[in-house]
Amino acid sequence: MAQQHTVRRRASKPGPALQHGKNRFIVAFLAVPVAIYGLFTVSPYVQAIFISLTDWTGLTADQEFVGFDNYVKLFGDEQFIIALKNNAILLLVVPAITLVLGLFFASMLTVGRRGKSGIEGVRGSSVYKIVYFFPQVLSVAIVGVLFKYVFAPTASGGILNGLLGAIGLDSLAKPWLGDPNFAFWCVVLVMIWSFVGFYVVLFSSAMQSIPKEIYEAALLDGAGRFTTFRQITLPLVWDTVQVGWVYLAIQAMDAFALVHIMLGISGGPSRAGDVLGVALYRSAFNDYRFGYASALGVVLLILTLIVSGLFLRVARRERVELS
């Protein structure tokens, strides 16, 4: 300990030759990336805030400053409220179900079986792991188009309705994406389907790093599967869950591509499946109200920041050290 201390102190006082030109050295390496970051990331944000305070249509070189008019209009727009509500649903439902399913499948795949050699994954877990990851490999556009056909009406060869018919549940067949009561939930379902695989793999790898001895000790103490999961697995992968939680929340705030492809630009039947991303796109590229669209974008940015902050805070918990 003492020795380490001296080493650190010695290292903290480099000779004048090393100290000299240090700032210049760092600035030389950072100037270019920071400039690029400023140009392509920070400056658009700043510009978006400025544009949101104007009446810019996106087609002219000049625009008028209108103050907070766009924001006032935004909160008086019933379609914005619908979109906001749907984003809230996405935010609560998608991460919750995805995480629960992800944890469940991951624990099944890594610690689900009590075999001869102790705790191991269920039979065929290596195959499942690959299969679960499939949706992650498909681009979201393909997923959207694919599920458009799954949920299509019977007359257009809808796969889901076909399956329902095959097992004698014809009465449940519906034009899913044409019904405001179901259209948005179909998108929610597809989102969960496409996200779960990634989190299964993520959580499995976290669970694999838990020493098997802990499980064996629990087994000897007579802990059941659920207790083992709650008392051992979950606390030891909590860090990963926390990361996944925030990441999922941000992913779920988007949903633009799926809603756009499955429900169309207007937000689906009765416009009930609208989300903020689609509303933003529509205002900008269909209506050419870039000022209004930027205001929507700024609101979306603020919401995303608040949500990530909140999620991080809620998920904060004492960290469990493994050794």
Add this chain to the structure above:
Amino acid sequence: MTNFSADWSRRKFLRGALATGALVVPGTGLLAGCATSGGGQDQAEGEKSGTNPLAVPTDQPLEVYIFNGGFGDKYATAIHEPMYTKAYPKATINHKAEVDIAGALQSRFVGGNPPDFVNDSGDGQIPLGQLVSDKQLYDLTDLFNAPSWDDPNKKVSDTLVPGAIEQGTFGDKPYVMHMALTIFGLWYNKTLFDDKGWTLPTTWAEMTDLCKDIKAAGIAPWTYQGIHARYMNWPLLTMAAKLGGPDVLKAIDNLEEGAWGHEAVKESANALAGLRKSGYILEGTEGMDHIQSQKAWCDGQAAFIPSGSWLESEQKDVTPEGFEFGFLAEPLLSDKSEMDKTTLRASPGEPYIVPAQAKNPRGGLEYMRIMLSKEGAKGFTKEVSSLTVVQGAADGVKLPPGLTSAQKALGDAGDNVINWMYPTWYGKMENPGVNAHTGDLMAGRKTVDEWVAGCEAEAKKVRDDDTITKYTR
């Protein structure tokens, strides 16, 4: 162990980096220019003469942007562009074919250096009304007043069908040239109808009788474009105008209060909504899109579908052998109708514009004059299987059977041709606005009165919004 660890703590380091960023950021504004800044460019003009009535600068290049969609771009490269270079051998044509017009040109409009001639069409269409109110379009008055290409004693405007210029007129000036003439109505499978011996209905009572027979034959009488329910607005408003006269449409275009609640509109909406109540609409239609429903119709699952005269070429790839497209004007709702049973909606479509800030706007006008010549229009019809706004240009051209039957219906209608403007003037009001309400009406989620209230609310939104430029006719 790093040498910087002592007085280069991470925090200090980040502070330094942030300061650097703060210095860089304002600089980038100067470097890159903001998204909203732009300039202008010099406009060339030639000398006006008998052979050059539009004062085209004969040696200046012309940049042409064609929407590469259903019509392709061959009609431009094979017909109109050679005509231009033949007339002005010193000029070169810079031809571009583009699928996403807005994606390619939005920034050029902002930057003040747009091309000379644009076919503003397709999914990426920049809304024409918006371009007009942003003063981005060149006034086409000179074009329509110029002598026509074929006959110097006849003005261009005199060679076009009625309504062709009106369609592109915003306020009191024409800003858009429409080339295609689209005929709207109901489509049926002629082979099937001949086979079953079904006669085409001219009144709604005949229509519902026929629907009964069609349903008994195991076929759904109607389908429509599902989530794009605005296709159903077309028969709805056409039948309303036939019943109540063309002023019904005028009131809607002029955003008059209560225009959507007119008895004729309500009766028409009631008739179409009744199709679903009687089970005459293909099951699940409300969940389809235009591709799925039109395919189902081509497959013989449904008998009638509303659409424009582009349908035949749109369906080319999925039309089964022996399927013949037939066109039918919408039936009359009552024998006490204001307009004749042959009345139909024909609308000049496929917009072409000359940007106000183009380098060579006179060349753009001349290119339009060439398109509207007999040769140019005939070539267009041959190349893309569409009628044009040029009178008599399709005479003697062999057209596919569906288009022939639509053309015949147009001939039968004579002067009984109607059209409405609000979707062009106020795009947002039609879609997503009215589109969503008609979707609800056709899916049985709204009654006729609720639908009227919904459409009235959409009209009110436009009426009350000061930022939208209003037009009347």
